[in-house]
Amino acid sequence: MGKKIVIIGGVAGGATAAARLRRLDESSEIVMFERGEYISFANCGLPYYIGGAIEQRDKLLVQTVEGMSKRFHLDIRNQTEILSINKEAKTVFAKHRLTGTEYEESYDVLILSPGAKPIVPPFPGVNEKNVFTLRNIPDTDRIKSYVEEHKPNHATVVGGGFIGLEMAENLADRGMQVTVIEKGNQVMAPVDPEMAAYVHQELRDKGIELILEDGIQSIEDEGKTVVLESQHRITTSMIILSIGVQPENTLAVDADLEVGKRGGIVVNDFMQTSDPSIYAVGDAVEVKDYITKSPTMVPLAWPANRQGRIAANHIYGKKEGYNGTLGTSIVKVFDYTVATTGLNEKRLKMLDVPYNIVHIHPGSHAGYYPGAAPMAMKVLFQKEDGKILGAQIIAKDGADKRIDVIATAIKGGLTVEELTDLELAYAPPYSSAKDPVNMLGYVASNIINEDLETLQWHEIQAAVEQGDFVVDVRNPKELEQGYIVGAKNIPLDELRDRLNELPKDRTITVYCQAGLRGYLATRILTHNGFTARNLDGGWKTYSITKQSSAHALS
Amino acid sequence: MGKKIVIIGGVAGGATAAARLRRLDESSEIVMFERGEYISFANCGLPYYIGGAIEQRDKLLVQTVEGMSKRFHLDIRNQTEILSINKEAKTVFAKHRLTGTEYEESYDVLILSPGAKPIVPPFPGVNEKNVFTLRNIPDTDRIKSYVEEHKPNHATVVGGGFIGLEMAENLADRGMQVTVIEKGNQVMAPVDPEMAAYVHQELRDKGIELILEDGIQSIEDEGKTVVLESQHRITTSMIILSIGVQPENTLAVDADLEVGKRGGIVVNDFMQTSDPSIYAVGDAVEVKDYITKSPTMVPLAWPANRQGRIAANHIYGKKEGYNGTLGTSIVKVFDYTVATTGLNEKRLKMLDVPYNIVHIHPGSHAGYYPGAAPMAMKVLFQKEDGKILGAQIIAKDGADKRIDVIATAIKGGLTVEELTDLELAYAPPYSSAKDPVNMLGYVASNIINEDLETLQWHEIQAAVEQGDFVVDVRNPKELEQGYIVGAKNIPLDELRDRLNELPKDRTITVYCQAGLRGYLATRILTHNGFTARNLDGGWKTYSITKQSSAHALS
Known part of the structure; x- marks a missing residue:
C-alpha cells in the first residue's frame, strides 16, 4: 500500500x-x-x-x-x-x-x-450586521444577499488593496456610491506613489470617494455611520473590511x-x-x-x-524546490489594469538595495492603428549589473502582457539592457516595432552607459532650488495643459539654433511630455558642452502626482 | 569634424x-x-x-x-x-x-x-491595370483609389502569407468578396498545418473563398478573369499579388x-x-x-x-552584436490572432533537429470570468535538454501575450520545464492561477519526465492499424460533436471501475477533448499496469485538421 x-x-x-x-x-x-x-x-x-x-x-x-x-x-x-x-x-x-x-x-x-x-481590528461597532469581510463563498453569499435585500445606496470600503479596489468597482457597478478609506497615503501598496496616482485619478473619475491617510475608528448608529480617526463621519449602508490578511x-x-x-x-x-x-x-x-x-x-x-x-x-521524492516568490500581481481598477512584478521603491529602500529608475509612457500598440492606449511603465534596476529589480505598469490596454514579459525576463536572468533584445510579436494591432518593453530597456541602457542622466518627479523642486536651469522642450501648444513654473520653453526642433539662450555654467534640466524628446535634447546639449539631465517620465509622470495630491482630502 | x-x-x-x-x-x-x-x-x-x-x-x-x-x-x-x-x-x-x-x-x-x-512572376496578364502589389505608399494609394473609383465587388489575393491575409481581411471589410489562392497546402507558412487549419476555418467562416494547392497561371479578359494552374477560372475585379518578397x-x-x-x-x-x-x-x-x-x-x-x-x-565603436533573428511574428486574421516564435516542424525537419511536441487548449483567462477565449497552443522542444525550439498560438484573445512570454523565455535561455516556474500576473480578467504558458511547461515536463507518452493527430490512424485500443474518456454528450471511429467510450470518472473492459496486451491510446483528462487517464492506466498514451491536444487538435481538409477544394 x-x-x-x-x-x-x-x-x-x-x-x-x-x-x-x-x-x-x-x-x-x-x-x-x-x-x-x-x-x-x-x-x-x-x-x-x-x-x-x-x-x-x-x-x-x-x-x-x-x-x-x-x-x-x-x-x-x-x-x-x-x-x-x-x-x-x-x-x-x-x-x-x-x-x-x-x-x-x-x-x-x-x-x-x-x-x-482577513484582519479585523476590534473597533466599536465591528459586529454590526452590515459589516463584512470577503474570504469565501459564505462571505460572498452574505454580502450578495445583503445587497439584494437592502438595496444599499452607499458602501464604505476600508482598505485600498486588491480586494478593496475590486469590491469598490463591483459595488459601484451595482449602482452604489462608494467611499474607499485607506490608512496609507496611497492605495495599492505594491506600486509606488507616482503610479498609484493614476489609480487615485481613475477612482475619482469613476465617482469613488477616496479618503487617504485616515482609518476607521468606530461604527455607530447601528452601522449607518462610520467614524474615522480624523473624526470625519461617513453615512453609509454597508461596510467592507479589506484591511489585509x-x-x-x-x-x-x-x-x-x-x-x-x-x-x-x-x-x-x-x-x-x-x-x-x-x-x-x-x-x-x-x-x-x-x-x-x-x-x-x-x-x-x-x-x-x-x-x-x-x-x-x-x-514522492522529486527534489524540485520552490524558487521564491516574485510577487507578480495584477488588478483591474475600472478601465485600468495595474500590474507589478518584483520589488518597488519602498521595499528596496527598506532592504537597503540601491536602484535606478526609468519611467516611460509608450502606446500599447502602434499609434497609427486605432485603440492604442497610453501606458505608464516603470522599471527598477541595478546600474552596476543591469539586474532587474521590479516593474510597475498602469494602462487601459497592454499592461498584463508587458508585466508578464518582464516577469519572464527576471526569471530568465535577463538584464534590463537585454530587454532591448527581446524579439516580441509586432503587428499594428498588438505592439510597435520597438515594443514598450524594448523601450524600457533602451532608456535603462542609456542610464547604464551614462548616455543619459535623469532626475525624478520629486526631485525637480530641489533641482530648481539648487540653481538648475529648466528647459521645457515641448511645443508651445503642449504647455496649455500645464508646465513647471520658471521653465524656459525651447521646442526640441529649435534647440540647436537657440543654444546661446542657455547658461553654460548651470545644470540644464530638460523635460518634455513623456521623456523621449527630453532625452534627445540632453544629447544635443551634452554634445555641445552643457551639463544636462532629463526629467524621467516627463511632464506625464510629474503632473499626475500633482493632480493626485491636489484632489486629496486634506 | x-x-x-x-x-x-x-x-x-x-x-x-x-x-x-x-x-x-x-x-x-x-x-x-x-x-x-x-x-x-x-x-x-x-x-x-x-x-x-x-x-x-x-x-x-x-x-x-x-x-x-x-x-x-x-x-x-x-x-x-x-x-x-x-x-x-x-x-x-x-x-x-x-x-x-x-x-x-x-x-x-x-x-x-x-x-x-514583392515577387512578381512574369505570367500573362500580370501588367493589367487591376493587378497590384503592396509595398509602399504609392502602391497603397493606387489600390485605394482603384477601390474607390471602380467599387470592385471581388478581389483575388494570390498568396496566403501575412500581407495576403491582412489584405483579404481588409478588402472583405470594405464589402468585397475575396478569393485567396495559395500554392501550398496551407496558408501562413510560419505555422504547422494543424494550426493553419484554424485559420482556414476562420477565413471560410468569414466568407473568404480559400483555394489551396493551386497557383496563378494567367490573367485574361483585361484583368477580369484569373486562370489557375488547375484551369479553374475566377471572375474578379482586382488582383493582389502577395506571393512573397x-x-x-x-x-x-x-x-x-x-x-x-x-x-x-x-x-x-x-x-x-x-x-x-x-x-x-x-x-x-x-x-x-x-x-x-x-x-x-x-x-x-x-x-x-x-x-x-x-x-x-x-x-561609433560599440561592440554589441546582433544575436540572430528568432522570427517572432503575429498577424490578425479577422477575429483570430496567429502568433509564432522560433521554428516550426517543417523547418526543424529540414534542419534535421529532433523535437517533441505539445498541444494544449486552455482558456485565455479564468473560465468563470466572462470573455475567456479558447486558445490553441503548440510548443516544440528538445526532450534531452528541454530547450524550447518554437511555439505557435492561435486564439481570439491572449495569443500575443503568451507568444511574447515564450519569446522572452527563449531569449532568457529558459527550458520548457522552467515555463512552469514563470510567475505570471493572475486575476480573473487576465489569466488563470496556472497561466496557459505554465500549462505548456507542465505538459512538456510530463513528457520529459516520462510521466506521459503522447501521439500526434496524424498518428492516430497508424496506431489503430498497428492494433492500439482507442479509448475516448469524454462524457457521452461530448461525443455528439464527433469521435474517432472504433474508439470505446469510458468517461474518465468511470475509468477506475471499468479497467476490466480494457485489453492488457494492447497499447491503450486515450483521448479527451483537449488533452488534460486523457493525461489523467493515462496516469490511472499506467499505475494499473497498462501501456497507455494520450492523443496530444485531444479531439480539438485532431478534429480541426479533418474539418479543414473536408472543406478544401479538391
Whole structure:
C-alpha cells in the first residue's frame, strides 16, 4: 500500500497538492479536510460575482466535493475542522462542524494549506450586521444577499488593496456610491506613489470617494455611520473590511511548528515545516523573496498552486524546490489594469538595495492603428549589473502582457539592457516595432552607459532650488495643459539654433511630455558642452502626482 | 569634424540608424537617400489604411522628410535613387528621379537599407491595370483609389502569407468578396498545418473563398478573369499579388558584396558586409537564425530596427552584436490572432533537429470570468535538454501575450520545464492561477519526465492499424460533436471501475477533448499496469485538421 496523506484545507494549494499526489500514485490514501462547505472555489472571482460580472454562482465552484473525490479518488471531508495536530503520534484531531462528531485521523504525511484570514481590528461597532469581510463563498453569499435585500445606496470600503479596489468597482457597478478609506497615503501598496496616482485619478473619475491617510475608528448608529480617526463621519449602508490578511497559523503554532516574525509558517525549499513529515503551502507560509532572498509573505494564487505541486512532488521524492516568490500581481481598477512584478521603491529602500529608475509612457500598440492606449511603465534596476529589480505598469490596454514579459525576463536572468533584445510579436494591432518593453530597456541602457542622466518627479523642486536651469522642450501648444513654473520653453526642433539662450555654467534640466524628446535634447546639449539631465517620465509622470495630491482630502 | 555617413533607404532600418547616429554624435554628416517620396512610413499599417481601420493617410507617415531632417539634423534626399556604389573611391552615384540630375556623393561609412520587393512572376496578364502589389505608399494609394473609383465587388489575393491575409481581411471589410489562392497546402507558412487549419476555418467562416494547392497561371479578359494552374477560372475585379518578397540586392551584387544563396546580403554580427565600410540592415540581409544559428532571411520590422541601431552603434565603436533573428511574428486574421516564435516542424525537419511536441487548449483567462477565449497552443522542444525550439498560438484573445512570454523565455535561455516556474500576473480578467504558458511547461515536463507518452493527430490512424485500443474518456454528450471511429467510450470518472473492459496486451491510446483528462487517464492506466498514451491536444487538435481538409477544394 501507498502512503496515507492528510491535507488540511481544500482550496488552492491544498486542492492542487491532492490532485498532483493522485497523479503520482494511484495507491496512496489521500484525506482532504476542509472547514467550509466548499473546496477549490474561485476566490479571485468572488468580487465579480457580487458585482454581477459573473452571473452564476455555480461558476465559482471550480471543483465540487463529489466531482473531485471521484476524479482523483480522494477522501474529501468538508465541514470538518482540524482542532489539533499531534506531531509525535502523527495524528490530527477532527470535528465535524454540523454533527459535532470528533475523531482522530492518522497520517504518514501532513500538508497544511490553511490560508489567510482577513484582519479585523476590534473597533466599536465591528459586529454590526452590515459589516463584512470577503474570504469565501459564505462571505460572498452574505454580502450578495445583503445587497439584494437592502438595496444599499452607499458602501464604505476600508482598505485600498486588491480586494478593496475590486469590491469598490463591483459595488459601484451595482449602482452604489462608494467611499474607499485607506490608512496609507496611497492605495495599492505594491506600486509606488507616482503610479498609484493614476489609480487615485481613475477612482475619482469613476465617482469613488477616496479618503487617504485616515482609518476607521468606530461604527455607530447601528452601522449607518462610520467614524474615522480624523473624526470625519461617513453615512453609509454597508461596510467592507479589506484591511489585509494574516496567516491562519493557529494549528501550526499549537503544534510548535516554527513560524516567522509576521506569523507565517516557516518552510524549506520543498515546503517542509520544521517537522519534516508536515508540509505547509499557500497564504499561511513564509517564503523567500525571489529577488532578494529575504523572507516574505505573499498571499496570491500562483504561489499557492505552485507550492502545492512542489510539496506533492517532494513527498514522492522529486527534489524540485520552490524558487521564491516574485510577487507578480495584477488588478483591474475600472478601465485600468495595474500590474507589478518584483520589488518597488519602498521595499528596496527598506532592504537597503540601491536602484535606478526609468519611467516611460509608450502606446500599447502602434499609434497609427486605432485603440492604442497610453501606458505608464516603470522599471527598477541595478546600474552596476543591469539586474532587474521590479516593474510597475498602469494602462487601459497592454499592461498584463508587458508585466508578464518582464516577469519572464527576471526569471530568465535577463538584464534590463537585454530587454532591448527581446524579439516580441509586432503587428499594428498588438505592439510597435520597438515594443514598450524594448523601450524600457533602451532608456535603462542609456542610464547604464551614462548616455543619459535623469532626475525624478520629486526631485525637480530641489533641482530648481539648487540653481538648475529648466528647459521645457515641448511645443508651445503642449504647455496649455500645464508646465513647471520658471521653465524656459525651447521646442526640441529649435534647440540647436537657440543654444546661446542657455547658461553654460548651470545644470540644464530638460523635460518634455513623456521623456523621449527630453532625452534627445540632453544629447544635443551634452554634445555641445552643457551639463544636462532629463526629467524621467516627463511632464506625464510629474503632473499626475500633482493632480493626485491636489484632489486629496486634506 | 565627424564622419560622413551615407544611408541608402529611409524606411525602418535606415531611418532607425540615422536617428541613432545623430544621438551618438552631433558633428557627423548624415546623408539619407530614399528612392521614394516618403521616408519612415508605417509599412505594417498599409493594409489597414486600405481597409479603412486607419482613416487618415497622414497617420501612415511616421516621420516626414522635413520633420526628421530638422529633429535629427539630417540631409535627407528623397526621390533619389542610388545607381551604383564605388567601394574603392567610397562614393555612391545618385540620380534624382524627378529632375534626372545625377551626381556622386562620397562617404566614410555606407549603410544599405534597401528592403525587399514583392515577387512578381512574369505570367500573362500580370501588367493589367487591376493587378497590384503592396509595398509602399504609392502602391497603397493606387489600390485605394482603384477601390474607390471602380467599387470592385471581388478581389483575388494570390498568396496566403501575412500581407495576403491582412489584405483579404481588409478588402472583405470594405464589402468585397475575396478569393485567396495559395500554392501550398496551407496558408501562413510560419505555422504547422494543424494550426493553419484554424485559420482556414476562420477565413471560410468569414466568407473568404480559400483555394489551396493551386497557383496563378494567367490573367485574361483585361484583368477580369484569373486562370489557375488547375484551369479553374475566377471572375474578379482586382488582383493582389502577395506571393512573397525578395531582397533588393542589385546595388550590393553590382558592388561585388557577398550575398547568400537566396540573395540576402551577407553581414557579420555588427551588420558589416564583406566591405567593412559598408553596413547592411533590414529585409535585404541574410542573418543567423537565433536558435539554430543557420542562415535565414526574415523580412520583419523588429529585426530591421534592431539592426539599424546595432550598425549605428558599431560605427561609433560599440561592440554589441546582433544575436540572430528568432522570427517572432503575429498577424490578425479577422477575429483570430496567429502568433509564432522560433521554428516550426517543417523547418526543424529540414534542419534535421529532433523535437517533441505539445498541444494544449486552455482558456485565455479564468473560465468563470466572462470573455475567456479558447486558445490553441503548440510548443516544440528538445526532450534531452528541454530547450524550447518554437511555439505557435492561435486564439481570439491572449495569443500575443503568451507568444511574447515564450519569446522572452527563449531569449532568457529558459527550458520548457522552467515555463512552469514563470510567475505570471493572475486575476480573473487576465489569466488563470496556472497561466496557459505554465500549462505548456507542465505538459512538456510530463513528457520529459516520462510521466506521459503522447501521439500526434496524424498518428492516430497508424496506431489503430498497428492494433492500439482507442479509448475516448469524454462524457457521452461530448461525443455528439464527433469521435474517432472504433474508439470505446469510458468517461474518465468511470475509468477506475471499468479497467476490466480494457485489453492488457494492447497499447491503450486515450483521448479527451483537449488533452488534460486523457493525461489523467493515462496516469490511472499506467499505475494499473497498462501501456497507455494520450492523443496530444485531444479531439480539438485532431478534429480541426479533418474539418479543414473536408472543406478544401479538391
